[in-house]
Amino acid sequence: MxxxxxxxxxxxxxxxxxxxxxxxxxxxxxxxxxxxxxxxxxxxxxxxxxxxxxxxxxxxxxxxxxxxxxxxxxxxxxxxxxxxxxxxxxxxxxxxxxxxxxxxxxxxxxxxxxxxxxxxxxxxxxxxxxxxxxxxxxxxxxxxxxxxxxxxxxxxxxxxxxxxxxxxxxxxxxxxxxxxxxxxxxxxxxxxxxxxxxxxxxxxxxxxxxxxxxxxxxxxxxxSQNCSAWANCPETYVCFYSGPNGTGTVCRSTGNSGATGCGLRRSYFNNGSEEPGYDHVQVSFGEGGGMCLHRGREEGRGNFPGDGKTITKWRWRGECS
The missing domain is CATH 2.70.70.10 (Glucose Permease (Domain IIA))
Structure with missing residues (x-):
């Protein structure tokens, strides 16, 4: 032709x-x-x-x-x-x-x-x-x-x-x-x-x-293995990523608290799916203070300032305090 x-x-x-x-x-x-x-x-x-x-x-x-x-x-x-x-x-x-x-x-x-x-x-x-x-x-x-x-x-x-x-x-x-x-x-x-x-x-x-x-x-x-780094978080887990764009080390937990030992820049929760009964995750930093992050593909991505923070615990909440 x-x-x-x-x-x-x-x-x-x-x-x-x-x-x-x-x-x-x-x-x-x-x-x-x-x-x-x-x-x-x-x-x-x-x-x-x-x-x-x-x-x-x-x-x-x-x-x-x-x-x-x-x-x-x-x-x-x-x-x-x-x-x-x-x-x-x-x-x-x-x-x-x-x-x-x-x-x-x-x-x-x-x-x-x-x-x-x-x-x-x-x-x-x-x-x-x-x-x-x-x-x-x-x-x-x-x-x-x-x-x-x-x-x-x-x-x-x-x-x-x-x-x-x-x-x-x-x-x-x-x-x-x-x-x-x-x-x-x-x-x-x-x-x-x-x-x-x-x-x-x-x-x-x-x-x-x-x-x-x-x-x-x-x-x-x-x-298909055409998956972004964000997709590496299984449903029912809470996941945190060490890289700037959802890349690098992935720290996972099925519970509400626990030390991860990861210095973190961004987070992603439940791969964008809902945690039944809850729609916010409150995280605490080893360096002091914390953040409130909303679930979901867009709102569930949290930007941690500076060189990152170390998450020491997190908790699913209806609303953060």
Whole structure:
């Protein structure tokens, strides 16, 4: 397919037009123009292929030693959620189509950036629907097709995003979605670093250090590890973090008091969930004094002044005294 370069657009997602989770019939046009009928079963296999497969242009993708360091790509979906990944036929692989585990309803689920970067392109294509490209630096890009909303509902070109930044929602836009809500996802590498990229720059997808590639492959349950440091606090616990942005040592407690021995800058309580009957935590510092912190994803983050304080005890309260 010829990219829409005259408009600065990536090519249409022609390969995502055969996306149904059942046996797929496809007509392939060979180099001599002959038509070949291919039956793709979408059979699952537990292991991933080690092969580095050709990109859409038909030229071999660069070997890892020829590329800049790959970003630490994570699943472009919410922390702890389980997903089914499909590569389908040789025209679609190494792209992935991603749906909720069991394909039980993926529409409107949040789509995340998967790795830090800058939004390089947003737009709409007849086949791909609403789409976004993120530039992760060093020649690495990621692409997201069939998004439910116009990209500008969440991000704009030039916006800085983190791995956990929501950039859209899963949808079924574009004629090649076949009205089936799913995320068509690609990782791309272009040595020049110039974007936006096209499907000729596709490379096998690596998520959380595991490669998912190979014709006709299905992974039925892959759990997203795209988690911010704040998400490391189990529910029913009270958690405090030593780093400035919810990073570093995590001190946990299921009780109302106890010395932690941690010098702390910020805190986070119950991972944003409620403590039944209470909505405030009163903390006391070894250096003297204390603070009252409210539960919740935003209000539950407390900024401790200076070089941090040492928490010696805490107590869940209806209101702080």
């Amino acid at each position: 010829t990219p829409h370069t005259q408009h600065g657009l990536p090519p249409r997602a022609r390969r995502s037009s055969r996306l149904r989770p059942h046996h797929l019939l496809r007509l392939l046009v060979g180099a001599a123009g002959a038509l070949t009928l291919v039956l793709s079963t979408g059979a699952s296999a537990p292991a991933v292929s080690p092969a580095v497969l050709p990109g859409a242009s038909g030229t071999p993708a660069a070997s890892p030693s020829d590329r800049a360091a790959r970003p630490d790509f994570q699943m472009p979906l919410s922390c702890g959620t389980a997903w089914q990944l499909n590569t389908y036929d040789s025209g679609h692989n190494p792209a992935l189509d991603i749906v909720v585990k069991g394909n039980t309803g993926s529409d409107a689920k949040p789509v995340l950036a998967g790795a830090a970067g800058t939004v390089a392109y947003t737009g709409r294509d007849t086949g791909a629907g609403n789409l976004i490209q993120v530039d992760h630096g060093g020649g690495w890009f990621s692409a997201y097709y069939h998004l439910k909303d116009a990209a500008t509902a969440y991000v704009r070109v030039g916006d800085r995003v983190e791995a956990t930044t929501q950039i859209g929602r899963i949808g079924a836009t574009g004629s090649h979605s076949n009205d089936w809500s799913h995320l068509h996802y690609e990782q791309r590498y272009r040595p020049s670093g110039d974007g936006p990229t096209d499907e000729g720059d596709r490379v096998p997808v690596v998520l959380n250090g595991t490669q998912y590639t190979g014709v006709g492959r299905t992974w039925t349950s892959v759990t």
